[in-house]
Amino acid sequence: MQLKEAKTAFELGAVGGFRAIRGVVAKGWSLHIIGKQVGHEWSLQTAQGELRLFASLDTLIGVAESISGRQFDGSDLWVLK
Numbered sequence: 001m002q003l004k005e006a007k008t009a010f011e012l013g014a015v016g017g018f019r020a021i022r023g024v025v026a027k028g029w030s031l032h033i034i035g036k037q038v039g040h041e042w043s044l045q046t047a048q049g050e051l052r053l054f055a056s057l058d059t060l061i062g063v064a065e066s067i068s069g070r071q072f073d074g075s076d077l078w079v080l081k
Contacts, residue, residue, distance in 0.1 A: 001042035006033050006067045014040075018064045019078045020057060028053030029060045033067070 001009070009015050016036040020029050030051055031044040044052045044063070054060040057079070065071055 001033060002045055002047060003063070003067070006042070006044060009033065009035075010067050010069075015068075017078065018067075020060050020064075022079075023053060026051070026053055028055055029057055030054070031060050031064055 006015070010033075014035055014037075015033055017034040019032040019034060019041075021032060022029055030053055033042045033044065035041060046052050054063070061072055061077065064077060
């Protein structure tokens with residue numbers, strides 16, 4: 001899912017949360033968008049369809065905030081290391 005699609009999904013009420021996952025092989029963090037329906041989860045991708053990786057967790061949080069249109073508090077993002 002690309003950024004524009006993620007924003008649209010959030011505006012339509014289809015997003016239930018966000019998950020940050022640290023890459024094991026690839027260095028960086030990936031952002032996963034959790035759907036409100038069970039089993040729906042998408043990773044944020046580049047325009048080329050590749051997994052979008054973030055060098056820092058702060059940058060990832062900034063993008064997630066731009067998707068949701070609000071600042072996060074501690075309960076908005078699940079972080080998996």
